[in-house]
Amino acid sequence: MIDLLLAKYLSSSALATAMGEVDPAFIQDPQHRPKISPIQAEGIPTIDLSPITNHTVSDPSSIEVLVKEIGSACKEWGFFQVINHGVPLTLRQNIEKASRLFFAQSLEEKKKVSRDEMSPSGYYDTEHTKNVRDWKEVFDFQVKDPTLVPLNYDDHDDRVSYWTNQFPEYPPNFREIIEEYVQEVEELSFKLMQLIAMSLGLDAKRFEEFFMKDQTSFIRLNHYPPCPYPHLALGVGRHKDAGALTILAQDEVGGLEVKRKAEQEWILVKPTPDAYIINVGDIIQVWSNDLYESVEHRVMVNSEKERFSIPFFFFPAHYTVVKPLEELTNKQTPAKYMPYNWGKFLVRRKGSNFKKLNVENIQIYHFKIA
Ligand SMILES: O=C(O)CCC(=O)C(=O)O
Numbered sequence: 001m002i003d004l005l006l007a008k009y010l011s012s013s014a015l016a017t018a019m020g021e022v023d024p025a026f027i028q029d030p031q032h033r034p035k036i037s038p039i040q041a042e043g044i045p046t047i048d049l050s051p052i053t054n055h056t057v058s059d060p061s062s063i064e065v066l067v068k069e070i071g072s073a074c075k076e077w078g079f080f081q082v083i084n085h086g087v088p089l090t091l092r093q094n095i096e097k098a099s100r101l102f103f104a105q106s107l108e109e110k111k112k113v114s115r116d117e118m119s120p121s122g123y124y125d126t127e128h129t130k131n132v133r134d135w136k137e138v139f140d141f142q143v144k145d146p147t148l149v150p151l152n153y154d155d156h157d158d159r160v161s162y163w164t165n166q167f168p169e170y171p172p173n174f175r176e177i178i179e180e181y182v183q184e185v186e187e188l189s190f191k192l193m194q195l196i197a198m199s200l201g202l203d204a205k206r207f208e209e210f211f212m213k214d215q216t217s218f219i220r221l222n223h224y225p226p227c228p229y230p231h232l233a234l235g236v237g238r239h240k241d242a243g244a245l246t247i248l249a250q251d252e253v254g255g256l257e258v259k260r261k262a263e264q265e266w267i268l269v270k271p272t273p274d275a276y277i278i279n280v281g282d283i284i285q286v287w288s289n290d291l292y293e294s295v296e297h298r299v300m301v302n303s304e305k306e307r308f309s310i311p312f313f314f315f316p317a318h319y320t321v322v323k324p325l326e327e328l329t330n331k332q333t334p335a336k337y338m339p340y341n342w343g344k345f346l347v348r349r350k351g352s353n354f355k356k357l358n359v360e361n362i363q364i365y366h367f368k369i370a
């Protein structure tokens with residue numbers, strides 16, 4: 001039975017596990033393995049966005065309250081859920097259905113739209129996080145098609161290149177379904193960036209310029225097949241999101257864990273129907289000069305159920321120079337990071353997803369001023 005399930009979902013190297021052999025590529029070091037009964041504590045905050053999505057309400061004090069809530073969630077958790085967010089449920093259902101139909105196809109069919117180092121959009125099932133293979137398969141789709149990026153991560157090379165999308169033949173209207181959804185989630189991202197800016201005491205539109213033209217955002221369809229050794233492997237290993245903001249739709253299965261700042265414990269994020277999980281990425285950490293932190297998270301898998309999730313990664317234009325904002329630094333609180341070029345960082349990161357490296361891939365703390 002397990003063999004049949006796996007045969008349906010997994011690539012040949014993972015299939016070896018069904019024969020009783022554990023593929024070492026997926027095995028986490030003992031200190032990073034998941035706990036079988038994770039803590040289900042109070043959980044991340046839930047924030048009601050109706051003051052900005054319900055157009056009949058224009059009470060300035062309700063916006064003030066909302067901005068405060070966002071500020072504390074960013075400071076204390078780095079993660080929160082939003083409800084009444086304005087993204088139509090039907091669009092979310094359409095993309096979730098399209099994702100299930102796409103991944104249910106044969107590996108041969110899916111590989112017709114494979115991602116590679118030159119064109120990192122499309123299907124992929126051998127991604128590594130922190131040099132351990134993730135128990136998942138993904139489909140990536142750039143928001144801007146084509147997306148303008150640096151040709152390589154050499155700081156002295158100014159040449160640019162383009163990433164373009166691939167579209168599978170099945171399910172029909174895959175591209176339109178994704179594009180319709182992306183438009184709404186992008187709008188939500190702009191609104192959240194405004195609230196975050198206000199919570200930092202900045203002009204609401206402070207961050208807009210970085211995303212208006214040439215944003216490098218992408219959306220990912222994640223599929224986590226059932227795993228015969230959920231105590232050894234992870235769907236996604238521990239990591240922080242590199243961009244500005246992530247807007248995640250998870251299904252009802254659950255498995256996302258967040259490292260709680262206060263206790264440094266892994267907390268399971270309980271699924272809430274039609275809510276989105278928002279997390280602050282590394283770029284906001286740098287812009288805010290560590291007032292807000294990008295929080296570590298990971299994904300557990302389970303032996304019976306497959307799981308689907310859809311993160312949208314809000315990334316600025318490639319030529320954005322990321323550095324602590326001048327408004328938030330002064331003599332007493334100097335900048336904690338050296339400026340870095342987002343496009344170069346992105347291209348370097350993408351490359352490390354394709355192969356197991358023997359060194360750690362690039363992280364923001366490499367730019368930290370001691
Ligand atoms: O599947 C999830 O819940 C989260 C996935 C994730 O963290 C990522 O793709 O960066």
Ligand SMILES: [Fe+2]
Nearest residue numbers: 239240241297
């Ligand atoms: Fe993530």
